[in-house]
Amino acid sequence: MSKKCIICNVEAVYVIKDTSDYYCRECAEEHFGDLAMLVKVEDDVSKLKEIVGARLAPQERAEHEEEHEDYEQSN
Numbered sequence: 857m858s859k860k861c862i863i864c865n866v867e868a869v870y871v872i873k874d875t876s877d878y879y880c881r882e883c884a885e886e887h888f889g890d891l892a893m894l895v896k897v898e899d900d901v902s903k904l905k906e907i908v909g910a911r912l913a914p915q916e917r918a919e920h921e922e923e924h925e926d927y928e929q930s931n
């Protein structure tokens with residue numbers, strides 16, 4: 857579910873920290889000049905990063921090559 861800019865009602869990409877004020881990029885730049893107090897709206901992206909981060913965690917895989925010797929059964 858995407859948020860809408862509270863000014864022009866297009867899809868918002870920024871939200872003011874600790875508020876529910878959403879802005880599109882244009883309005884955010886127009887009203888704030890710098891975007892320091894704005895955080896990006898990226899619900900899915902942040903989740904994706906977590907997944908990617910987890911995947912990037914070092915995984916040591918020891919290779920166990922078990923050799924099965926064939927015992928010759930003599931009868």
Ligand SMILES: [Zn+2]
Binds near residue numbers: 862866881882883884
């Ligand atoms: Zn806007």
